[in-house]
Each structure stands twice: as C-alpha cells, then as structure tokens.
Amino acid sequence: MSSFLKKYKAFGIAAVLVALMVWSLGWIGFIKLPKDSPLETIIIVGIWWLVASFALYHFNYLKQKKTVVIKVLVLLIIALIIFGINNHFNVPDHPVVIFLMVLFWLGVFYFFFSKFFIKYKVLILLTYGLILCYFLYLRLDENYIDLYQQKALNLLIFPIPILFFIWAYEQWKWFNTLKSEKAKAELDLLKTQVNPHFLFNTLNNLYALTVTHSEKAPEVVLKLSDMLRYTIYEGKNDRVSIAEEITYMKNYMALHNIRHHKNVSLKFDHNTLPNDEVAPLLFIILLENAFKHGVEKLTDDAFITMTLNSSKKDIHFSITNNYDFSMNQNEKGIGIENLKRRLDLIYPDLYKLTINKTPTTYNVELIINK
Structure with a gap:
C-alpha cells in the first residue's frame, strides 16, 4: 500500500494544489464557480485536477521534453486570454470565450491524451463542432435566448464525462494488456x-x-x-x-x-x-x-x-x-x-x-x- 501511495503521490499533491488555487482565486473574485450547478463545478475542478496530476506525475518527463512544455504554455496562454476577455468585456458566456474554452479542452485532450484523441478524433471533433455551432446559433439569435440560457452550457459540458469514461475504459484495457x-x-x-x-x-x-x-x-x-x-x-x-x-x-x-x-x-x-x-x-x-x-x-x-x-x-x-x-x-x-x-x-x-x-x-x- 505504501509503495502504491508513493508511486501515485502526484495525484494527492495535485488535489491539494488545485483546491488551494480554486479557493484563492474565488476568494479574490478572479473566478466564480456556479453555486446552483454542483455537477458542473465538480467536472471543471476534476478535469483541472487530472491535468495537474498528470503534469506532476510526468514531471521528469516534462523536464526532458521541451516540446511538451511549449504545448503546456500554449494552453496557459489560451486560459489567460479567456480570463482577460471575461474580465474586460464582462459579457456572460461571451461567444469568443466559449470558442476558446472548447479549443482549450480539445488542446488538453490532444496534448496529454494524444493516443486517445487521435483514436477518437473524428467523434470528438464532430461532437464539439456540432455543439459549438448549435451553441452559437442559440446565442446569437434573440428568439432562442431562453432556450440558450437553459440548455446551451449543459450541451458544452455533456461530452466531457462521456469522453472521460471512454478514456477510463481504454486505460483499463491497456492496464490488463500491460499485465499480460x-x-x-x-x-x-x-x-x-x-x-x-x-x-x-x-x-x-x-x-x-x-x-x-x-x-x-x-x-x-x-x-x-x-x-x-x-x-x-x-x-x-x-x-x-x-x-x-x-x-x-x-x-x-x-x-x-x-x-x-x-x-x-x-x-x-x-x-x-x-x-x-x-x-x-x-x-x-x-x-x-x-x-x-x-x-x-x-x-x-x-x-x-x-x-x-x-x-x-x-x-x-x-x-x-x-x-x-x-x-x-x-x-x-x-x-x-x-x-x-x-x-x-x-x-x-x-x-x-x-x-x-x-x-x-x-x-x-x-x-x-x-
């Protein structure tokens, strides 16, 4: 048990760091987590936890791979642009922000789960492409503003747990093959x-x-x-x-x-x-x-x-x-x-x-x- 905890301690450290970061940014008012949607909060924080965990777990690998570090920096730049637009324009669910958020998470999948992304790229890109088009259509048409406020954001989040479970199943199959x-x-x-x-x-x-x-x-x-x-x-x-x-x-x-x-x-x-x-x-x-x-x-x-x-x-x-x-x-x-x-x-x-x-x-x- 001790060897298992030692091997995967990066996931525990990442959980503490992400929790502190979310609490600090929320306390200073830099981010606002939706209180009326706990599932959305859990998914967002959970994904950040996974990203931080894998970064820490492969820290030695990252030190040797400059291209990986560059990819991470690109993702951070996109995240900073998202925060900048949100703070500057103060427009709820700005279409550009939504587009950048989709691009960010696609980048996370591609950079950190490249084999999974390449294997399911058609499904992932098609799903998010259709959802993004539908989202923008509802967001820009005043006749559907009520429908947009009720369902549009849920559509953007909906594929994430499905993709996560598909990835988890792939990891389970890989682990069994590895043992063999x-x-x-x-x-x-x-x-x-x-x-x-x-x-x-x-x-x-x-x-x-x-x-x-x-x-x-x-x-x-x-x-x-x-x-x-x-x-x-x-x-x-x-x-x-x-x-x-x-x-x-x-x-x-x-x-x-x-x-x-x-x-x-x-x-x-x-x-x-x-x-x-x-x-x-x-x-x-x-x-x-x-x-x-x-x-x-x-x-x-x-x-x-x-x-x-x-x-x-x-x-x-x-x-x-x-x-x-x-x-x-x-x-x-x-x-x-x-x-x-x-x-x-x-x-x-x-x-x-x-x-x-x-x-x-x-x-x-x-x-x-x-």
Missing part, C-alpha cells in the same frame, strides 16, 4: 536467466571441486543457491533493492571466475543510495552479454568493467567489455532487445539506453530517471 505482456516478459526473463549452459558448467566445476576436496566447493554451492533463489523468488517482484542486485551480480561474476581457467579482469565499482530500488534482473542481462560475447570468446586479456551509481534523480549503470570482432559479426542482440522490451514496460519514457561499439570494445550505458 509484463508476465510474459518476466517469463522470458526467467528462461534467459536460468541458463542451462551456465548452470551445467557450474555444476561440473562444483563436481570437480568436490572430487579434489577443494575448500571452494561450499562457497560455490552457497553462491549458486543464492542466485537461483533470487532469480526465482525476487525476480517476480516489481522492485528490489539495488544492494540485492549488486550481490546477485557479484555472485554471478564469482561463479564465472571459477569456471574460466584464464586471466579475466573483472572490476565492479558501485556507489548507491541505501534505500534505492530498481526493477529486478535488468543489469544482469548486460553482464551476461559481456561474458557470452566477450570473455568466453577471448583467449587472453579479457576484461569487464562496470559502474553502478545512483542519486536522488537517477540510476546510472555502465558496462564495458572487450571482444573479438571477427567472432561477433553475425551475433544477434537478443538480450538487448529483451532488455529494451522490459524497460519500455517498466520505465516508459524514463530511461536512456546508449550503446557505444568499437572494433575491440563494447560499452552500454543505462540511465533510469526516478
């Missing part, structure tokens, strides 16, 4: 991580150590047991501590070091915040690739260098290994594709994956924004 894809991705990950080749080689080395009564045998059993436990039980969680991920990767490197009878340079520097969490088994994909395409195919001077740092803003992982270019030209990056798929599901628009390749070295950097 996430489960499949985790299953694929499990199949990848419990690598039979790695497991059998480790067991063979363990057998050799027990035959010679090596003191390393209990250590190998313990590390292998910890890895299998972590993969099976912790790998299904949404988040794990970075400290556990570091231990897992160290065990992985240690077991590889035992089974490779050649000089391999492994370096892993890490400096992370104590309570940092991350999706499980992300970095191991890159480490496994470094062993598979680098260490296992080089006869001498193989190396892997890793750094893992975290701050209040992001988590930064970097890994570099050398490899034999002639032996890796036809290799397909299945591991990288699986990693991208998981990142798209878990950290949409919140990560940056960069690959730098030379004829002798392969470097991957992953930055995850919090």
